[in-house]
Amino acid sequence: MSFFEHDVDIGPRKRLRMEENHEEMPLGGAKAKGKVVDVSIVMPVYNASSWLDECLQAILHQDFTGSMELSVYDDGSTDDSRRVVEGWREKMERRGISMVISGHKSIQPRGVGFAKNKAISQSSGRYLCFQDADDVMLPLRVHLQYKMSVLHPRSLIGCMVRRIPEGSTERYTRWINEITQDQLISQVYTSHGPTVIMPSWFCSRHWFDRVGSFDEGGKGVPEDLLFFYQSLRQGGGVARVDQCLLVYRYHEKAATHSVLEETIWNLRVDFLQERVLCRWESFTIWNAGKQGRKLYRSLSPANQKKVKAFCDVDENKIRKGFYTYEESKEKPKPKIPVLHYKEASSPFIVCVKLDMTGGVLEENLHALQLREGVDYYHFN
Numbered sequence: 001m002s003f004f005e006h007d008v009d010i011g012p013r014k015r016l017r018m019e020e021n022h023e024e025m026p027l028g029g030a031k032a033k034g035k036v037v038d039v040s041i042v043m044p045v046y047n048a049s050s051w052l053d054e055c056l057q058a059i060l061h062q063d064f065t066g067s068m069e070l071s072v073y074d075d076g077s078t079d080d081s082r083r084v085v086e087g088w089r090e091k092m093e094r095r096g097i098s099m100v101i102s103g104h105k106s107i108q109p110r111g112v113g114f115a116k117n118k119a120i121s122q123s124s125g126r127y128l129c130f131q132d133a134d135d136v137m138l139p140l141r142v143h144l145q146y147k148m149s150v151l152h153p154r155s156l157i158g159c160m161v162r163r164i165p166e167g168s169t170e171r172y173t174r175w176i177n178e179i180t181q182d183q184l185i186s187q188v189y190t191s192h193g194p195t196v197i198m199p200s201w202f203c204s205r206h207w208f209d210r211v212g213s214f215d216e217g218g219k220g221v222p223e224d225l226l227f228f229y230q231s232l233r234q235g236g237g238v239a240r241v242d243q244c245l246l247v248y249r250y251h252e253k254a255a256t257h258s259v260l261e262e263t264i265w266n267l268r269v270d271f272l273q274e275r276v277l278c279r280w281e282s283f284t285i286w287n288a289g290k291q292g293r294k295l296y297r298s299l300s301p302a303n304q305k306k307v308k309a310f311c312d313v314d315e316n317k318i319r320k321g322f323y324t325y326e327e328s329k330e331k332p333k334p335k336i337p338v339l340h341y342k343e344a345s346s347p348f349i350v351c352v353k354l355d356m357t358g359g360v361l362e363e364n365l366h367a368l369q370l371r372e373g374v375d376y377y378h379f380n
Contacts, residue, residue, distance in 0.1 A: 023102075023104050024102045024103050024104065024105075025102060026100045026101070026102040026122040027100065027101050027102060028089070028098060028099050028100050028101065029069055029071065029098055029099065029100025029122065029123065029124065030067075030069050030098050030100075030124040030125075031100065031122060031123065031124035035124060036124050036125070036126060037066075037067040037068060037069045037098065037124055037125045037126070038064075038066035038067045038068065038125060038126055038127060038146070039064065039066060039067070039068050039069070039125045039126075039127045039128075039129050039142055039146055040068075040069045040070075040071050040120075040123035040124060040125025040127070040128055040129070040205075041059060041068065041069065041070045041071065041129045041131050041142070042071055042116060042119045042120055042123060042128050042129065042130050042131065043055075043070065043071065043072050043073075043119060043130075043131045043132070043133055044072075044073050044075055044112055044115030044116050044118075044119055044132075044133070045072055045073065045074045045075065045077060045081050045082075045085065045103075045115070045133045046074070046075040046076070046077055046081070046109050046112075046115070046133075047077045047078060047079045047081060048077070048079075048081050048133035048134055049077075049079045049080050049081045049083075049084050051133060051134040051135075051249065052081060052084045052085060052133055053084065054136055055131070055132075055133055055134070055135065055136055055137075056070075056084075056085070056088045056092075058136045058137045058138070058139075059092070059097065059131070059137065060088075060091060060092065060095055060097070061139050062137070062139060062141065062142045062143070063139050063140060063143055064142040064143040064146060065143075066146065067096070068096070068097045068098075068125075068142065069097065069098045069099070069100065069123060069124060069125055070092060070097055070098070070099045070100075071099075071100045071101075071119045071120070071122055071123035071125075072085050072099070072100070072101045072102075072103075072119065073101075073102055073103055073115045073116075073118040073119040073122070074101070074102070074103025074104070074115075075103065075104070075109040075110055075111070075112075075114070075115040076103065076104050076105060076106050076107070076108065076109045076110070077103070081133070082101075082103065085099075085101060086101065089101075100122050100123060102118065102122060109218075109219075110216070110218060111216060111217065111218030111219060111221065111223075112214075112223055113213075113214035113215045113216045113217065113218070113221065113223035114214075114216040114218070116130070116214050116223070117213045117214050117216065120205075120208065120213075125205060126204065126205055126206075127146060127149055127202065127203070127204050127205060128201075128202065128203055128204075128205055128208055129141070129142055129145065129146075129201075129202045130198065130199065130200075130201040130202070131199070132198075132199040132249075134249045134251065135199050135246055135247060135248055135249055136246070136247040136249075137245065137246055137247075138244065138245050138246065138247070140243070140245060141159065141245035141246060142202075144159075144241045144243060144245060145157050145159060145202035145241055145245065146202070148202075148239055148241055149202050149203060149204055152237055152239050153204045153206065153207060154204075154207050154210075154235065154236050154237055155203065155207070155236060155237035155238060155239045156194075156196055156201050156202075156203050156207075156228065156231055156236065156237075156238055156239075157196070157201070157202040157203060157239050157240070157241065158184075158195075158196025158197060158200040158201060158202075158238070158239070158240045158241070159196075159200045159240060159241040159243060159244070159245035159246055160176070160177045160240070160241070160242060160243055160244040160245065160246075161173065161176055161177065161197065161199075161200060161244060161245075161246045161247070161248040162244050162246070162247050162248065163248050163249075163250060164247055164248070164249050164250065165250065168250040169250055171354075171355050171356075172192060173248075174355065175192055175354065175355065176192075176197055177244075179195060181239070181240065182372070182373065183195065183372065183373075184196065184238040184239070184240060185237075185238060185373065186372050186373035186377060186378070187377075187378050188228070188229075188232065188238075188271070189268055189271060189272045189275075189276070189377055189378065189379050190268075190354065190378050190379065190380060191261075191264065191265075191268070191380055193222070193224070193225050193228075193264065194224055194225060194228040195238055196238055196239075196240055197248070198224035198228075199246060199248055200245070200246050200248075207231075207236060210234060211227060211230050211231045211234055211236065212227075212230060214226075214227055215227070219258045220258050220259055220260060220263065221259070221263075222259045222263060222264060222267065225264065225267060226267070229267070229271050232275075265298070266298070268379070269295070269298045269299070272349070272377070272379065273299065273300060273303055276349075276377055277299070277303045277306065277349075280306060280347055281306065282306045282307070282308045283306055283307065283308065283346075283347045283348065283349060284307070284308060284309045284310070284311050284339075284344045284345060284346070284347070284348050284349075285307055285309075285310050285311070285348070285349050285351060286310075286311050286312075286341065286344075286348045286349065286350040286351060286352060286376070287310070287311075287312060287350070287351035287352050287380075288310035288311065288312040288314065288317040288318075288323060288338045289312070289314070289317065291351040291352075291353075291380055292310055292312075292351040293310075293323060295349065295351055295379060296310075296323075296325070296336070297325070297327065304325070304334070307336055308336075308337075308345075309336060309337040309338065309339050309344055309345075310323055310336055310337070310338045310339070311338070311339045311340065311341040311343070311344035311348070312338060312339075312340070312341065313340070313341060313360075313364075317338050318338055318339065318340050320338060321337065321338060322335040322336060322337050322338055323335070323336045323338055341364060341368075342368075346368075346370060346375040346376060347374075347375050347376060347377075348370070348375065348376035348377075349376070349377055349379050350365070350376050350377065350378050350379060350380070351379050351380050352380060353380045354378060354380065
């Protein structure tokens with residue numbers, strides 16, 4: 001069952017002027033008429049026809065009273081995505097939502113970053129609302145995120161989400177919805193990625209232009225994480241509307257599955273070193289197991305020397321007394337002490353997975369009266 005009951009009238013597909021490189025000229029939209037709108041909904045599309053009707057109907061149901069535009073860029077779809085999108089033009093424009101649509105007909109898709117950049121460049125909104133073609137925005141989304149973005153023009157604005165199918169990525173979904181506003185900044189180094197998820201982003205065009213465009217490296221490039229980190233480097237903030245405004249769909253064809261875990265790991269390590277470890281004279285890695293040791297080996301030589309100890313709760317690891325860095329070319333090879341966490345000293349980089357210890361990790365951190373974002377940062 002869909003989220004909205006609707007009938008779709010598919011009109012004849014318009015013939016578009018084509019460039020020699022198979023790039024279509026944008027058709028319609030406020031920009032072509034020399035107008036500026038309040039919000040442009042930015043939607044890259046690639047083989048999304050089975051979800052588009054539901055997605056577009058939800059846009060039609062937005063209760064935002066300002067001016068809106070839907071900017072769609074088709075990244076070489078081989079299904080009938082383009083026909084479905086075109087079929088909604090009359091309904092959208094009758095609702096007062098202008099549409100600008102373009103795309104390319106190359107054999108290979110050019111990637112999510114490329115498609116997003118194209119959709120943004122052909123749009124005219126003062127604010128940008130990012131929408132994935134397989135997700136569904138709830139009626140208050142544009143209204144509430146617009147209000148928050150006006151108050152925080154240098155921030156990426158997110159929202160709470162409902163994941164479908166129900167129960168998929170349960171821990172991840174709980175993290176998206178339950179981290180605090182302070183943790184939106186302190187937990188940017190975890191493996192979950194951006195603390196406000198890309199399909200929920202909303203920001204001012206001015207801030208997007210300040211940060212720069214998305215990376216266009218294509219498949220396997222985490223363009224959202226790269227942009228998120230760059231926004232933070234530029235002094236940008238992160239905020240979240242604490243209300244569910246998006247139905248976030250999980251499926252195996254999602255572009256995120258093409259990004260290797262090791263790619264994300266390396267970006268996270270580099271950002272942690274750049275933003276946190278460069279400020280610390282020494283620190284402790286909380287976890288003497290596989291993940292803690294991997295983090296140590298991934299650090300620069302200068303930051304490896306700052307590791308004063310590993311700490312853990314595992315008596316076997318503690319009894320051994322130290323970790324020997326066998327891959328080191330130094331002689332003698334570095335030996336890092338392994339301590340019980342109560343005997344270790346802050347600051348800490350915590351390499352224990354969030355929400356996996358039944359609250360024990362959180363209780364231990366609290367018992368030591370440690371402050372997240374000051375005395376410790378979560379990495380896993």
